[in-house]
Structure formats: structure tokens, C-alpha cells
Amino acid sequence: MPPSSEDLEQITARTLAHYNQRAEDFREGTGQHDVSQNIAALLRHITGQAPFTILDFGCGPGRDLASFVRLGHLPVGLDGAERFVAMARADSECTVWRQDFLKLDLPAEQFDGVFANASLFHVPSQELPRVLRQLRATLKPAGVLFCSNPRGQNEEGWSNGRFGAYHDLAAWRDWMTNAGFVELEHYYRPTGLPNAQQPWLASVWRKAPE
Numbered sequence: 001m002p003p004s005s006e007d008l009e010q011i012t013a014r015t016l017a018h019y020n021q022r023a024e025d026f027r028e029g030t031g032q033h034d035v036s037q038n039i040a041a042l043l044r045h046i047t048g049q050a051p052f053t054i055l056d057f058g059c060g061p062g063r064d065l066a067s068f069v070r071l072g073h074l075p076v077g078l079d080g081a082e083r084f085v086a087m088a089r090a091d092s093e094c095t096v097w098r099q100d101f102l103k104l105d106l107p108a109e110q111f112d113g114v115f116a117n118a119s120l121f122h123v124p125s126q127e128l129p130r131v132l133r134q135l136r137a138t139l140k141p142a143g144v145l146f147c148s149n150p151r152g153q154n155e156e157g158w159s160n161g162r163f164g165a166y167h168d169l170a171a172w173r174d175w176m177t178n179a180g181f182v183e184l185e186h187y188y189r190p191t192g193l194p195n196a197q198q199p200w201l202a203s204v205w206r207k208a209p210e
Contacts, residue, residue, distance in 0.1 A: 002126045011163045012100055015122055016081050018161040019060075023083035027061040035117055035148075037191065039067055041204050042113050042146035045184050052112040055138060058119020059096060062088030068115075069094065076111075102127055106138040114138070114145040118200075121149040121164045125156055128165070132179035139207045145181060148189065151201040169201060181205035 003011065019026060046052050051073045056065050059077030061084055068075035069092060077088045077096035085098040099105060101123055114135050123131050135145060152166025167175065173183060184206055188198035 019081040055111045055114045057116040062092040065092035116147040148202040
């Protein structure tokens with residue numbers, strides 16, 4: 001049975017509580033992760049004149065916001081976890097919106113790119129089409145969305161206190177194409193390992209015209 005509205009509220013509440021309770025540990029544990037490959041994958045596909053406006057969707061404590069600033073771009077963060085939002089604002093000095101992924105309120109055609117690094121997998125599958133359409137709508141014409149998610153066999157549920165949906169490449173292509181995106185590239189991470197040891201699926205998509 002698909003989650004009810006009450007189930008979705010619980011999914012959000014429990015997942016955010018997990019991150020809020022572990023915010024300091026999460027910041028310490030992920031602060032040195034190198035995602036420069038992912039940032040470069042987004043930026044090289046954006047057309048037009050830099051600096052670019054970037055929505056860091058699921059920005060966490062703000063590590064990647066700071067990276068975009070150092071590269072000369074104009075990032076805005078978004079996260080649902082109160083403690084992450086406070087950390088990201090303090091550490092990056094960027095604008096950071098506190099928004100539940102399932103209750104987004106995004107401006108139309110605002111951003112050159114959306115950077116969704118390790119965030120969209122928290123969206124239950126039944127809500128994913130709506131969320132992807134909202135991200136598409138906040139992109140400028142021909143804007144670019146990057147996403148990286150832990151891959152699986154299209155299962156979803158609870159793992160270590162967080163809800164996750166784990167899509168394979170074929171399913172993810174269907175979700176993205178149906179939401180109005182065109183694939184630009186995909187790859188698996190970490191780089192240089194056998195595919196079986198690469199749990200992350202990264203992909204880059206352009207907003208298709210209406």
C-alpha cells in the first residue's frame with residue numbers, strides 16, 4: 001500500500017529528527033567529503049554567463065554552498081532540518097531556506113542549476129513526480145539539475161532511522177524523463193572502483209522545453 005498522508009508526515013518528521021539529533025556528527029563526518037566531481041558535472045552543462053544561480057537542494061550543514069561561493073557562483077541552500085539550516089547559514093553566509101521536501105515553495109524560473117547531492121532519495125516514490133516537476137519549474141529555461149543518490153533495485157523504506165528510496169538507472173531515467181528532463185550524462189561513484197563497489201548513481205539533466 002502506498003503511504004497515506006499521515007504516513008508521509010511521519011516519514012518527514014522521523015527523517016528530519018534523525019538528522020537534527022545527529023547534526024554535529026553529520027557535519028564532522030561529511031565535511032571533508034570530496035564532491036568536486038559532482039559540482040563540476042553540474043557547472044559544465046550550464047549555459048550562459050557566470051556567475052550562476054544555484055539551488056543546493058538538501059544542503060545539509062552547508063559544505064557545498066561554501067564550495068559554490070568559492071567558485072564565484074550565487075548559491076541558495078534548502079533543507080528541512082532546522083539544525084542544518086542554522087549551520088549552513090552561519091558557515092556559508094548564504095541564504096538558506098528551511099523547507100520540507102514534500103511541501104516546497106519555490107520561485108518560478110529562478111535558478112540556472114539545482115544541485116541535489118544525496119537528497120532526492122529521501123522522497124517517497126509516490127511523491128517524486130510532483131517534487132521533480134517543482135524542481136523543473138524553479139529552473140530557468142534549459143536549466144540543469146544534478147542529482148546523486150544511493151542506488152538499489154527500486155526498493156524503499158527505513159534504514160538507520162531515515163527513509164530512503166533506492167532506484168536503479170532505468171527507473172531513475174523514467175522518473176526524470178516523465179518529469180520533463182533530458183539526460184546529459186550519468187556515472188557511478190566512487191570513481192575508479194568496480195561497479196559493484198560504487199553505491200552512488202550520479203546523473204545530470206537539462207530542463208526540456210514545454
